[in-house]
Amino acid sequence: MAKENRSGEQMPHLAYRSLRFMESADARALRIISEYYDPQAHLRKAGVQHTVVFFGSARILPRDVALQNLKEVELRRKDASSAGLDADLKRARMAVQMSRYYEDARELARLVTAWGMKLNRSPNVLMVCSGGGPGIMEAANRGAQEAGGKSIGLNIKLPMEQRPNPYITPELSMLFRYFFMRKLWFAQPAQALIVFPGGFGTLDEMFEFLTLIQTHKMGHRVSILLYGSKFWKNTINFQWLVDSGTINKDDLKVLRFADSPQQAFASLKDEIGPRIGIPGAKHHFI
Numbered sequence: 001m002a003k004e005n006r007s008g009e010q011m012p013h014l015a016y017r018s019l020r021f022m023e024s025a026d027a028r029a030l031r032i033i034s035e036y037y038d039p040q041a042h043l044r045k046a047g048v049q050h051t052v053v054f055f056g057s058a059r060i061l062p063r064d065v066a067l068q069n070l071k072e073v074e075l076r077r078k079d080a081s082s083a084g085l086d087a088d089l090k091r092a093r094m095a096v097q098m099s100r101y102y103e104d105a106r107e108l109a110r111l112v113t114a115w116g117m118k119l120n121r122s123p124n125v126l127m128v129c130s131g132g133g134p135g136i137m138e139a140a141n142r143g144a145q146e147a148g149g150k151s152i153g154l155n156i157k158l159p160m161e162q163r164p165n166p167y168i169t170p171e172l173s174m175l176f177r178y179f180f181m182r183k184l185w186f187a188q189p190a191q192a193l194i195v196f197p198g199g200f201g202t203l204d205e206m207f208e209f210l211t212l213i214q215t216h217k218m219g220h221r222v223s224i225l226l227y228g229s230k231f232w233k234n235t236i237n238f239q240w241l242v243d244s245g246t247i248n249k250d251d252l253k254v255l256r257f258a259d260s261p262q263q264a265f266a267s268l269k270d271e272i273g274p275r276i277g278i279p280g281a282k283h284h285f286i
Contacts, residue, residue, distance in 0.1 A: 035181035039154075039174050043189065046172055050276055051129040051152065051189045052112050052268065054105060055205050056136025056196030056227075057098075058162070066092075066099040101196050101228060102139045108194065108227075108261040109143030109151070112268065117149050126276065127152060129186065131205075132173065133162045136196045141167035154182050183208055191272045192223040194264065197231045213254055214247075222254075223271040225264055229257040 021027055061069070070092040077085045109128045116126035128144040130137035132153030144151035145167045153168030155175045164173050176182035186193075187209065195206045212218045226232040238255070241247045256271075258264035 032178060032181060035176055035178055036184070039185045042172060042174060043152075046150065046169075047124040048127050048152070048172075048189060049124070050126045050191045050272075052126065052192045052194065052272070053129045053186050053190045054109060054136060054140035054194050054196065055131070055198060055202050056101065056105060056139075057198035057202060058131075058133045058135035058137060059199075060098050060102050060135045060139075060197070061095055062102050062139070063096070063099040066095040070096050098197065102136065104227065104261050105136050105139035105194075105196055106143040106146070108264050109140040110147040111143075111261060111265045113144040113147035113149035113151065115265075115269065117147065124150060126191070126272070127172075129154065129190070130168075131155065131182075131186075132164045132168060132175075134165055136198065138165035138167060141165055145169075154185055156182055187212060187218065187222075190222050191276060192225060192268055194225045194227055194268075195232075196227045197235075210251075210254070214251055221275060223256065223268065224254050225256045225258055225267060227258050227264060229259055232257065 015021055016030070022030065070089075073085060073088050073092040077089055112126070113128055116124075119125050127150060128140050129152040130140040132141075132155035137153070141151045141153055142165070150169040150172060151167070152172040153164050153174070155162060155164050155173065156179060157175055157177050164175075174185075176185075183205065186205065190209075193206070193209050195202060206224075209218075209222065209224060213222060213224070238252055242249050242252065256267055258267060
């Protein structure tokens with residue numbers, strides 16, 4: 001409601017303080033630009049210079065949770081009156097198998113964060129960044145926290161609310177309305193993208209990076225590491241894209257594969273270190 005001045009006249013609100021206006025179609029451009037400047041201010045205040053971005057499924061569970069779920073399904077299945085649980089059992093067993101990626105993402109984020117904190121400049125020169133939600137995103141922020149470092153979470157407002165995971169550094173937990181502005185902040189400070197197994201969202205984000213690199217729109221080099229070579233080679237036949245003539249052979253040179261946190265970490269150090277000016281990065285061990 002408008003306020004009254006001393007003479008009793010109604011005083012209008014400043015436009016940017018009107019929630020009704022800011023949520024309207026007329027203010028769309030202001031919302032978009034705010035999702036550029038607000039994250040920029042947060043990252044600058046925290047001294048963040050570069051990020052290692054973790055993508056992957058929000059549905060992958062921590063190993064202890066997956067094992068507990070499997071145990072509960074197996075107990076229900078023993079009950080003679082419980083029929084039709086075969087599909088549940090299959091899903092629960094697969095969830096246990098997939099939980100290795102949660103634990104691997106957690107360990108890799110810990111290694112990256114510990115390394116970043118030992119660099120000769122600001123401890124925030126290199127920071128883990130995730131999509132802020134559960135699954136692989138949670139694992140990345142959790143690993144960073146376990147290393148004693150900070151990490152970023154770029155969450156997205158969805159019809160079914162995705163809540164920030166509890167491991168994000170509070171002042172670096174941000175919420176976006178627009179997917180494309182969120183993607184911009186994944187890409188702009190990124191030195192590397194680590195893509196764990198995931199679904200449509202993970203594929204969308206991965207191909208966004210690959211397209212920006214292919215078309216030279218990124219503006220800087222970014223390492224792309226696909227974690228879980230068996231999963232990715234079953235999911236996408238990259239060589240067939242070359243054989244079909246839809247991409248060039250050189251387009252695949254940007255891709256690396258890894259199957260353990262240690263292998264992924266070694267690859268990241270070798271590629272990222274020289275780019276951000278870390279002397280002797282190839283021989284910098286934790």
